[in-house]
Amino acid sequence: MNQHTPEQPADTVARLRATFRSGRTKPVEWRTAQLRRLREMLTTDGADLAAALHADLGKSSTEAFRTEIDFTVREIDHTLEHLEGWLHPESAPVPTHLGADATAWTQYDPLGVVLVIAPWNYPAQLLLTPLLGALAAGNAVVVKPSEMAPATSTALARMLPQYLDTDAVAVVEGGIPETTALLAERFDHIFYTGNGAVGRIVMRAAAEHLTPVTLELGGKSPAFVDGDADLSVVADRLVRGKFLNAGQTCVAPDYVLTDPATARALEPLFAKAVEALYGSEPQTSAEYGRIVNERHFDRLVGLLDSGRVVTGGDSDRAAKYIAPTVLADVDPKAPVMREEIFGPVLPIVTVSGLDEAIEFINDRDKPLAFYVFTDSDTTRRRLAAETSSGGLGFGLPLAHLTVSDLPFGGVGESGMGNYHGRYSIETFSHRKAILAKPLA
Ligand code: NAD
Secondary structure, three states, X not given: OOXXXXXXXXHHHHHHHHHHHHXXXXXXXXXXXXXXXXXXXXXXXXXXXXXXXHHHHOOOHHHHHHHHHHHHHHHHHHHHHHHHHXXXXXXXXXXXXXXXXXXXXXXXXXXXXXXXXXXOOOOOHHHHHHHHHHHHXXXXXXXXXXXXXXXXXXXXXXXXXXXXXXXXXXEOOOOHHHHHHHHOOOOOXXXXXOXXXXXXXXXXXXXXXXXXXXXXXXXXXXXXXXXXXXXXXXXXXXXHHHHHHHHOOOOOOOEEEEOHHHHHHXXXXXXXXXXXXXXXOHHHOXXXXXXXXXXXXXXXXXXXXXXXXXXXXXXXXXHOEEOOEEEEOOOOOOHHHOOOOXXXXXXXXEOOOHHHHHHHHHOOOOOOEEEEEOOOHHHHHHHHHHOOOOEEEEOOOOHHHHOOOOOEOOOHHHEEOOEOHHHHHHHOEEEEEEEEOOOO
């Protein structure tokens, strides 16, 4: 390929489609070889990738490895261990009218050329995990990193071609014009992670070609805290989940929903938990991240006066720093409750009890995650049965997405489709129905 004239999207897709048509991506040996190469990239160049994540988001090396690099390595290892088993044809019972000699089964066919569009908040994990799933399913893949995490985008565009089959994997960097041009092409699946407004643009473009989509979106993920729970454990776990990556996590607890007495008891415990994690001056903590850009910084600062500050509240625009902040006495109509926060601000909203909490959640868009802190089995059962969310976490925020055997995805406004582990194979394959009847 000519180094000086970037390949046009139509040419990239045609090139990858030719590779797919040649059959090269189908054998399981090719798939596992790609996964092993990707693993090698992460172990060999992991420190460079961590440096890029630090440049983009002030992510500490510990956090970069834990939530992006090692996370992806674990997902690769899980896939390598189970892939052949997952791909095994599955037999189906045949009705008697077809005769005793008829057999039926399903087989996973790769889809073809897949487009993966990634966001900026976990710019490595959220590009590489769909990529490895699409490769494991035997597809050729175009990946589009987020232009809002430019250092990571550059690093991935440099590294991926060094390790993977460049006839089957292409990295296209850029922003809206480049993504729009890509979306005009015909893909066999589009996997988009980001916000719902762009999700709609992606789905409209996909409709032109009847291309199926997976939309991994966001929203306001509530955390319900019951008065019977051990509140210092709750405060500690919520603070860890909320302020990871400075709150810029799609499954971060967005707000706390509890009764007034529990809210009062939680307030000092939140302040204590923040101090235990980041010290009395979080701005000096190497473990605490930064806001991705000035636009998001200004948006988040505008949410800081939505309630009484329990801890935090200060910010530094030049450093894109916003303190881990907890707000109490927050009105459900306050600005902080009108949009997904996607930053280090945790509002506490009070309800009279469980019934009102269920009403509150069901009155709003279906969240990507819902977290419940209670010792009561009855309360757990009721919340599981009476609310709908992409995932449900009892006692621990975020962790469900680290379980490779669980599907990760949203419902309603928080998205459609899911992935991770064998669910990535489901997403990036067609399950073909096969019936066979002997001729004699
Ligand atoms: P973003 O701005 O990086 O956008 C995501 C991608 O969409 C980028 O690659 C970008 O280039 C592309 N894009 C932006 N505008 C476009 C347009 N007009 N046309 C075509 N493509 C366009 O990321 P974001 O949307 O700010 O990400 C934050 C949102 O993503 C939050 O709502 C968050 O909850 C959600 N999110 C969800 C998950 C998940 O797994 N469900 C993970 C992370 C983030």
